[in-house]
Amino acid sequence: MIYQSVSRKSEASPIPLTRKAAYGAPQRTREVGGAGTACIRTFGCQMNVHDSDRMRRMIRDAGYAEVDAYEDADMVILNTCYVRENAVDRVRGHLGELVRLKREGRVKKVALTGCIGAAEESRELQDQYGIDLVLGTHNTYELAEFVGLPTMAETFTPELPGTEGETSAFITIMTGCNYQCSYCIVPSVRGRMICRPLENVVDEVERLVASGTSYVTLLGQTVDAWRDPSGDGKRFCDLLERVADVAPRVWFTTSHPSNMEDRTLRAIGEKPTIVTRLHLPVQSGSDRMLKIMHRGYKAERYRRKIEVFRENVPGGTLSTDIIVGHPGETERDHEETLKLVEDCGFDSAYVFKFSPRRGTEAAQMGEDVPPDLAQRRFMQVLRAIEQGAFERNQRKVGNEEEIYIRHGRAEGGKAIGETWSGHAVHVATSKATSVSPGDYVRARIESAGPHVLYAGEPIA
Ligand code: SAH
Ligand code: SF4
Ligand code: F3S
Numbered sequence: 001m002i003y004q005s006v007s008r009k010s011e012a013s014p015i016p017l018t019r020k021a022a023y024g025a026p027q028r029t030r031e032v033g034g035a036g037t038a039c040i041r042t043f044g045c046q047m048n049v050h051d052s053d054r055m056r057r058m059i060r061d062a063g064y065a066e067v068d069a070y071e072d073a074d075m076v077i078l079n080t081c082y083v084r085e086n087a088v089d090r091v092r093g094h095l096g097e098l099v100r101l102k103r104e105g106r107v108k109k110v111a112l113t114g115c116i117g118a119a120e121e122s123r124e125l126q127d128q129y130g131i132d133l134v135l136g137t138h139n140t141y142e143l144a145e146f147v148g149l150p151t152m153a154e155t156f157t158p159e160l161p162g163t164e165g166e167t168s169a170f171i172t173i174m175t176g177c178n179y180q181c182s183y184c185i186v187p188s189v190r191g192r193m194i195c196r197p198l199e200n201v202v203d204e205v206e207r208l209v210a211s212g213t214s215y216v217t218l219l220g221q222t223v224d225a226w227r228d229p230s231g232d233g234k235r236f237c238d239l240l241e242r243v244a245d246v247a248p249r250v251w252f253t254t255s256h257p258s259n260m261e262d263r264t265l266r267a268i269g270e271k272p273t274i275v276t277r278l279h280l281p282v283q284s285g286s287d288r289m290l291k292i293m294h295r296g297y298k299a300e301r302y303r304r305k306i307e308v309f310r311e312n313v314p315g316g317t318l319s320t321d322i323i324v325g326h327p328g329e330t331e332r333d334h335e336e337t338l339k340l341v342e343d344c345g346f347d348s349a350y351v352f353k354f355s356p357r358r359g360t361e362a363a364q365m366g367e368d369v370p371p372d373l374a375q376r377r378f379m380q381v382l383r384a385i386e387q388g389a390f391e392r393n394q395r396k397v398g399n400e401e402e403i404y405i406r407h408g409r410a411e412g413g414k415a416i417g418e419t420w421s422g423h424a425v426h427v428a429t430s431k432a433t434s435v436s437p438g439d440y441v442r443a444r445i446e447s448a449g450p451h452v453l454y455a456g457e458p459i460a
Helices: 048-061 085-103 121-129 142-146 184-191 198-211 236-246 262-270 286-291 299-312 330-345 371-394
Strands: 036-042 065-068 075-080 109-112 169-172 216-218 249-252 277-279 315-324 348-353 402-407 414-419 426-427 439-448 452-455
Touching: 036 048, 036 452, 048 065, 048 075, 048 109, 048 142, 048 169, 048 216, 075 085, 075 198, 085 109, 085 121, 109 121, 109 142, 169 198, 184 414, 198 216, 198 236, 216 236, 236 249, 286 299, 286 330, 299 330, 315 330, 315 371, 330 371, 348 371, 371 439, 402 452, 426 439
Parallel strands: 036 065, 036 075, 075 109, 169 216, 216 249, 277 315, 315 348, 426 452
Antiparallel strands: 402 414, 402 439, 414 426, 439 452
16 A cells, blocks of 8 residues: 555644533633643543543633643643552552642642542542542533633533544543443443434544544443434444544444444454454453353353454454453353463453452452462463464564554654554654654564564655
8 A cells, every 4th residue: 555644733723612512601812821830640541531632622721831740730630540449549649749749839739530530539539638629520521610711511521522633533422331340430430321422423523534633533431332312223333334434544442242243343344444453351251250240241252253353354453351350250260261362362451450449349249369369360361461462463573564653753763653453563763764643654564572563664
């Protein structure tokens, strides 16, 4: 395929949020930076990254200049994750530092938003660290008032606009989750599923593409559970196909094996604009554990889905999430997970040690797996994944690939991109071959590790 450069506009100014009907009054005009400086730190998943984009627009509209370091910020927003205890530990560390900076008179206001904000524990943190504002995931719009913008009427969260003019963008197609997995806090901090109408999503994609975006990712906790709220029977695959006709490059995450339709898997192989990477969390290879977890499928269904994917998407990549050490997990369950890992040939996986979350079923189950055993199982699954991924990646050495550039030039003169199968690639660049985000280049894969492919300089 030919070297191709798509239109880029990474520094475009955001469209004021006040253009949305959801605002009660016209936008205040202020010079950027006139309101002071603000720093946003994001923890957790892409949902939070996207919510941070929206908050970024609010603070820019309010006239704040964004800074990277806490020391330089008048206001700090921590957009937090609650999915595992270590996510909370990290935030505690940041809050401790912010208390110190506040005492020294450098930081003036601290806001905590996101999933911790939606949990009971946020009250304890607010008292302990003197946080000025706590917002959950359903009232993010209240930040507008806090930063000096007109009060924003309550708005349907998925419709809060993100950032336009970026090379790649996230688009929320649904929020919340209707599952009740035994271990998971997400439904209680993000609420039940709300799907965004198809036309509304397509409109946003069209606007983004017109503003220079060349890569859109459809977001949600279980995107394949999406249904058009109009009740017209449209399902995720219909939405995906429409978006794939409008956007030059499309990906989606996360999917649930119970909702994944074969026709979606076929569409990934058929539509040339869909990145051929499937992220399908399995959690465990044992039917007994899948039942305890309330996942709603058996390992056999998962394997079948993967077969359909492999048949219809040759060269596609597959990733997953796995939890080890869930209460009640036996050695036999663990071996079944290892077997599934071997059979499915994952290209990558997020492996997690079970972390008890207050208020979830699993936190009260008893039958805890001792920490050293959980650690041993964790390492075994991780090694099996890495071993398999390394072997699969080695087979790609020598291939010439079309690579979408995500970051022009990082350390060591390498650009960072991804193949059409969504595989991360470092591309060698020199002055003669400088590349920018959004470019497509062709390059030969020269070596590979378990996580990343390394390509030579782009072929002219
Ligand atoms: N909605 C997505 C994932 C949401 S959370 C899905 O259903 O696949 C991302 C991942 O975190 C989950 O897939 C799971 O593997 C992990 N996770 C969630 N709660 C956890 C907990 N209490 N302990 C350890 N890992 C957890
Ligand atoms: Fe959590 Fe399960 Fe919903 Fe995923 S599907 S967000 S793991 S409850
Ligand atoms: Fe974390 Fe909330 Fe995402 S708990 S994983 S940031 S939905």
